[in-house]
Amino acid sequence: MGIIVPSGVATDDTTKFFFQDLMESQSLVTLYDFENRERLFPAVDSRMKFSLVTLAGHDRPVTAGAEFVFFARNLNDLTSEEHRYRLASADISVVNPNTLTCPTFRTRRDAQLSLQVHRRIPVFDLQNADVREYPWKCETERGFRQGEDEETLNRLGFTGEKLLFTSEEIEDHAEFLPVFEGKTFDIYDHRFASIKLSASALYRPRQPIATSLAQHKEPSFSVSPYFWVKREVARAKFPWDWLVAFKKVTSSTNERTMVATVLPACAVNDTVHFFSPGDSSLVHLLPVLCANLCSFVLDFLGRQKVGGNAYSMFITRQLPILPPWAYAERYTKFISPRVLELIYTAWDLQPFAQDCGYHGPPFRWDEERRFLLRCELDAAYFHLYSIARDDVDYIMDTFPIVKRRDEAAHDEYRTKRVILEIYDAMQQAIETGLPYQTLLDPPPADPRVAHPARNESDVLTRMEG
16 A cells, blocks of 8 residues: 655654554555655645655565655655665664654664664663663753733833843732743854844744844843743742753754753743753753753754654653763863853853852853864764764764855865864874863863953842842
8 A cells, every 4th residue: 555644654753653553563665755845746835744655464564674765855866775774663662762753864874873873872761661761860841831021011010121020019029030932042052042023024923133243242141032921930840040951943954953052040931842850969960961962963863853843852852862971070071161161151141150160250252262162072972972983074964054154154164174173183082092182272161261250249130030
């Protein structure tokens, strides 16, 4: 039998039991996934994905594993040997052990690399009928929809700016905290954009306004959200002074699929997922967890699980994230200062810096230093994931938008070149036993690259609430 169905039949959590049955009964012959970008169906949105699915009866089981192709655009794409591969039920249970849904590998090499990693590294949160294993003792949770917009608050008489709305007359000095949404942050950047209402945008009226370089360099600047919630409501769900969060709305064809950072005390809406720490002894390692989420290698592995336009929690739980015991002391000493300098660029994240053991002012926003810090972290994670150099080269080429932007700005794929150079230097350090020499001068999180200190009363005023 041959049928045409949405590709979610193989990748979505809601249809996982049907797909599991097809694989376990050896009924699935082929699944060829298409993006409708070339308008094979003219009346259907170009972003829609569908699959040609072929099924066999019980008398003709598919013992060699089903054949898959993902991200085809026309029938000619089905003839490429590179993009065709076979997966058995056992392979899928290695990559997606909780849901047994189908990963969306673009090539045979992607499938091989992913299987190799998943056989070495446990998923973030293994959940099945017999056992639950989640080394980080964290829950992945979603934000909420509640909130009042700024215009309504102003009309009610609330005054204030940035991180705090207060009123002298209404509701006994009610305080409000900002609601961050996916549009407001980027990788290692909680001040990526403010949200403003656009009268000309009918479909999506709340539009992001990108933070300028000058604003990024100002440690007192904070983005303006569109929604606010009462402090007691926010703190009931988000009781922490900072949290590791990532965007829910995404796509495997975006520049980066996993977009994570650290956010200050706030609320988040349902376009954001966050990690709820369940073990206080591991809180000091959460910055390292954030670095893992932001790495190219995890992005490569994770986007092969994203079949739609959302980083759902069931996908996050099946990510091969390095467990806490993978970080020897020398690794945390390397990673943590780099994450601290990348994250702590504004006073509103002072509690995060203090929990990292740093009590100085925020670090200056320096584009070149930030580039090198991120390259060093990415090279380190390629080593931590035991990715061979040729595979690092290959993985970096699977980020075409990053490559195009680099070539437009620098006439070369600079990100890949620098990561490979650092990777080689780290490999030499491993082989010789000599310490790796950072490219940064001063070294990461050095007080010399921080802003001047501010008087204590000013800092306390900024951090109130």
